[in-house]
Amino acid sequence: MTAGITERVLPAFHARLREELTFPLAWERYPGDFPAWRAEARAVARESLLQPAGPGTEPFDPVTVDEHAEGPYTARTVEFALSRYGRARGSLLVPHGAGPFPAVLVLHDHGGEFTIGREKAVRPRSGLPERGRRALAWADRHYGGRFAGDELAARGYVVLAVDTLGWGDRGPLAYEDQQALAANLLQLGTSLAGLTAHEDIRAAAFLASLPEVDSHRVAALGFSMGGYRAWQLSALSDDVRAAAAVCWMTCLRHMLVPGDNTLRGQSAYFMLHPGLNRHLDIPDVASTAAPKPALFQAGGADRLFPPAGVTAAYRKLRAVWESQGAGDRLTTEIWPGVGHTFGRGMQDSAYDWLDRWVAGEGRADRPHGRVPGR
Structure with a gap:
């Protein structure tokens, strides 16, 4: 689709609807103190996930499917209850040694490539050679020939990567199937984005529960859609103490413009929570993670997230972290x-x-100093 989508699909009053979004729960508009704002904003965000009451307390019941030594760490395939609706497999990398170790949940990207999911984050080691070839090509195309999970495990982190619904062992979807999947979940009273967020929360809780993991030093890392999921997870989960989000941050008004991928539907449904934008802008939601350590990286030539929107979002993020005396804990690039x-x-x-x-002197479990009163 091209910029003509605005004329072909969207109503003439689309721009007016966009401008009427005032984000009344944004931090700069909120009259209360920070803890009260964060609690209310997080409650609104959680409600928008459209998850049934009480999910998330089921036992994980993990099973190790296979494992083998790989240099300085052991690579395992694990299966566990990702939600009340079913089990999923994950790639788990555990450094050799006594532990407990810091840990990173690596959240895979979208990219329209559904045959591989966790293999985008962790190098595949056995079976399904076609997936292996696709994973290597994907790493060359988007990750400089590296697998982020393996790089982190070699640095001493426990790493977990899990397929999102529709990818790898839980798919593969065809690109045009996304909208049908999203529509059917909405018919059932939930949403694709909410289910994905809930499963990410569960995956983080599972990682934090492992005996090899220091539960006070768990982070999330992701690129593209994985970057969105990383900062969202830090905002929604107390198990995640820090997040590094790559190539996914902007303000909503900068994103809802002709030619942007979001207007196509399809992949947008993995990141679209019904009604949430009536209350909070994108960086407002991310800011509820403050004062946790947060890293946001963007490409200056990224056509999906142009610098104007990134800069505006960074400015909103900076105001929140600095209001809490935690400006040093926010890094924007x-x-x-x-x-x-x-x-x-x-x-x-x-x-x-x-x-x-996460692992060193400034780690997330250390106090960050005085929080100014408001």
């Missing part, structure tokens, strides 16, 4: 000339950031 990719330079910067804020 725009990489000149970089497109929609998570190359080696950005990765090295992100891994160093994780070493500082």
